[in-house]
Amino acid sequence: MRKLKAHKASHVRAYREENPYIRRFLIIVSLLFTLILLVLPLLSVLVQAFGSGFALFWKAVTNIFTIKALYLTGLCVTFAVIGNVLFGLSAAWALTRYRFKGQGILVTLIDLPFAISPIIAGLIFILTYGRLGWAHPFLDEHNIKIVFAIPGLIMATIFVTIPFVAREIIPVLTARGTDEEQAAVLMGAGFFRVFFQVTFPHIRWALLYSVILCAARAMGEFGAVSVVSGHLRGKTNTLPLHIEILYNEHHYREAFAVSAILVIASVLILTARSLVERLAKKEGPQ
Amino acid sequence: MFVELKKISKKFGNFEASKQVSFALPKGALAALLGPSGSGKTTILRMIAGLETPDAGEIIIDGQSVKDLPPSQRGIGFVFQNYALFRYMTVFDNIAFGLKTQKTPKSKIKERVFELLSLIGLDDLAKRYPAQLSGGQKQRVAFARALAPWPRILLLDEPFAAIDAKVRRELRAWLRRMISRLKITSVFVTHDQSEAIEVADRIIVTNEGRVEQTGSPIELYRSPATSFVARFIGESTVVSDCRALVGFENAPEGEGAVRPEFVSVYAQGEAVQFENSVQDGEIESLAFRGDALEVSVKVGAYSLGANYSLEKPPLAVGDQVKVLIYRLYAFESGRAVLISNNRLANGGAGYNFAI
Numbered sequence A: 001m002r003k004l005k006a007h008k009a010s011h012v013r014a015y016r017e018e019n020p021y022i023r024r025f026l027i028i029v030s031l032l033f034t035l036i037l038l039v040l041p042l043l044s045v046l047v048q049a050f051g052s053g054f055a056l057f058w059k060a061v062t063n064i065f066t067i068k069a070l071y072l073t074g075l076c077v078t079f080a081v082i083g084n085v086l087f088g089l090s091a092a093w094a095l096t097r098y099r100f101k102g103q104g105i106l107v108t109l110i111d112l113p114f115a116i117s118p119i120i121a122g123l124i125f126i127l128t129y130g131r132l133g134w135a136h137p138f139l140d141e142h143n144i145k146i147v148f149a150i151p152g153l154i155m156a157t158i159f160v161t162i163p164f165v166a167r168e169i170i171p172v173l174t175a176r177g178t179d180e181e182q183a184a185v186l187m188g189a190g191f192f193r194v195f196f197q198v199t200f201p202h203i204r205w206a207l208l209y210s211v212i213l214c215a216a217r218a219m220g221e222f223g224a225v226s227v228v229s230g231h232l233r234g235k236t237n238t239l240p241l242h243i244e245i246l247y248n249e250h251h252y253r254e255a256f257a258v259s260a261i262l263v264i265a266s267v268l269i270l271t272a273r274s275l276v277e278r279l280a281k282k283e284g285p286q
Numbered sequence B: 001m002f003v004e005l006k007k008i009s010k011k012f013g014n015f016e017a018s019k020q021v022s023f024a025l026p027k028g029a030l031a032a033l034l035g036p037s038g039s040g041k042t043t044i045l046r047m048i049a050g051l052e053t054p055d056a057g058e059i060i061i062d063g064q065s066v067k068d069l070p071p072s073q074r075g076i077g078f079v080f081q082n083y084a085l086f087r088y089m090t091v092f093d094n095i096a097f098g099l100k101t102q103k104t105p106k107s108k109i110k111e112r113v114f115e116l117l118s119l120i121g122l123d124d125l126a127k128r129y130p131a132q133l134s135g136g137q138k139q140r141v142a143f144a145r146a147l148a149p150w151p152r153i154l155l156l157d158e159p160f161a162a163i164d165a166k167v168r169r170e171l172r173a174w175l176r177r178m179i180s181r182l183k184i185t186s187v188f189v190t191h192d193q194s195e196a197i198e199v200a201d202r203i204i205v206t207n208e209g210r211v212e213q214t215g216s217p218i219e220l221y222r223s224p225a226t227s228f229v230a231r232f233i234g235e236s237t238v239v240s241d242c243r244a245l246v247g248f249e250n251a252p253e254g255e256g257a258v259r260p261e262f263v264s265v266y267a268q269g270e271a272v273q274f275e276n277s278v279q280d281g282e283i284e285s286l287a288f289r290g291d292a293l294e295v296s297v298k299v300g301a302y303s304l305g306a307n308y309s310l311e312k313p314p315l316a317v318g319d320q321v322k323v324l325i326y327r328l329y330a331f332e333s334g335r336a337v338l339i340s341n342n343r344l345a346n347g348g349a350g351y352n353f354a355i
């Protein structure tokens, strides 16, 4: 018995002695990866962007096509966020508060956009609403343009971001249970009072957090949007598409300058995210 | 009768959570739904509140069927098992919630909330959040919140379950006082018989979705209608064969229950009045319970509980003793029948039975 204990203790000590090396190794690996894959490239984007002086950067950024692309990206992000919140809250509520047929299918389908390649997502829209798509005659008749137009860009962006809010809210609602809501209903509260006064406070941080992630993803979306865009400069080019075109046309400085906008926006979003995390933690479970 | 359930049935899928549940409570009653876990107590409570719809049967409150009445119109105050206080509202807003939905004027709300806060003795905590309250305080707030909109009936689901044993005793007494003062018809759920006996004036015993018996605590104790109640209420020992016990040779065949107060233990050499009515036993354990010893005595294959007066000769574990069983409940096709020791009945005329 005693022997066993002694053996155990020495084993623990040996492990502890090993620890500093493993520790150092693991830390170095993580830092190295971050440095090579993240920090250096990002810094070089900024260096390239501002390398030839602020004036040139400003000229590239205020170029009319850049501004139009920025506006379009903003539009896509806005609609993606709105669509996400509407869909996410509805789906989360329906899935956790009601029982209905097709519940299991809905749970699976919500994740589909994450699993599917964005280029497929884009092609789906072309095949449905494009010139050869089955919905095309109807759309054409009513003069609605989806593919190679702004609605297509928005729909593609919503498609690739749709799981964000739902995925974040469902576990929170499940964990919270329905007791508080039932208590409120018993006391005569209607749906909206229950939702905004009782349920919403529980999910507001998760909602904000997922909206931020959704915005980041929507802003950078390239694949699906690229397929449905048609690359009409000044018309259907979002920032990432605009950057690609600039780059392909060997306007490297402009490409980096416009990239800098996205990098800075990402940094801002990350800051907002950690701020939200901090605030949510501080408030804690009331 | 103020609250009446008539042949209520409820299925969840294929599972029958309530089978033909019927009972009635007069106005002002404080009733306990008592039964083991999974026996359907919460389901009954939720059907009264309207949170669950019965498949069949009728619920009548104050002479009116509540079938088409939505939960909020039934005049029910509900205290949930884990209180379900609104975590992001202050104590004040929690209690005021039901009044706000009724569009009560602000000044009236304030008056009512402070009236309830002083009733529950938490005047100073109006601005606290639920997370800043102790278990007992949360329970009181949940109680006040349920009472705020002047409900006709108060339903409480295991109101003491989440509270530690010491505070629980206090709260039981407190709740009893409050409810008898407010004279509100109340039903609470519990699976603790001592809680039901201590707090309620009527007990509804549930088992496997059925109501086994309804009655006052004393009625249930004295005359359990079913073998389940006889086992569940009191500290009975179940014996598999009544006829194996001396004096019960003519009892119905099969199981029975023996309560401690049905058993007398005589130490070696102690005078026994009716020699042929006793049997040999051996003391298995002793526990001091203030005014008496609680003993467990081995009789044949059974370990019977009994009380032993401190006035009598001292006992020790392992002592050989004489055991007299005055009576027992024999189970006859699900019913509990009280049977007396036949040798006493023959030879012990005039013996004073004390339950």
Ligand SMILES: Nc1ncnc2c1ncn2[C@@H]1O[C@H](COP(=O)(O)OP(=O)(O)OP(=O)(O)O)[C@@H](O)[C@H]1O
Residues within 6 Å of the ligand: B012, B013, B015, B016, B017, B035, B036, B037, B038, B039, B040, B041, B042, B043, B044, B191
């Ligand atoms: N919504 C539901 N869906 C399916 N089964 C349910 C549902 N609600 C209750 N049941 C089942 O009905 C039975 C009775 O449940 P109920 O909650 O009424 O029991 P209880 O007496 O309150 O038990 P406890 O003391 O454990 O709270 C249980 O077996 C439970 O699994």
Ligand SMILES: [Mg+2]
Residues within 6 Å of the ligand: B041, B042, B043, B157, B189
């Ligand atoms: Mg229950």
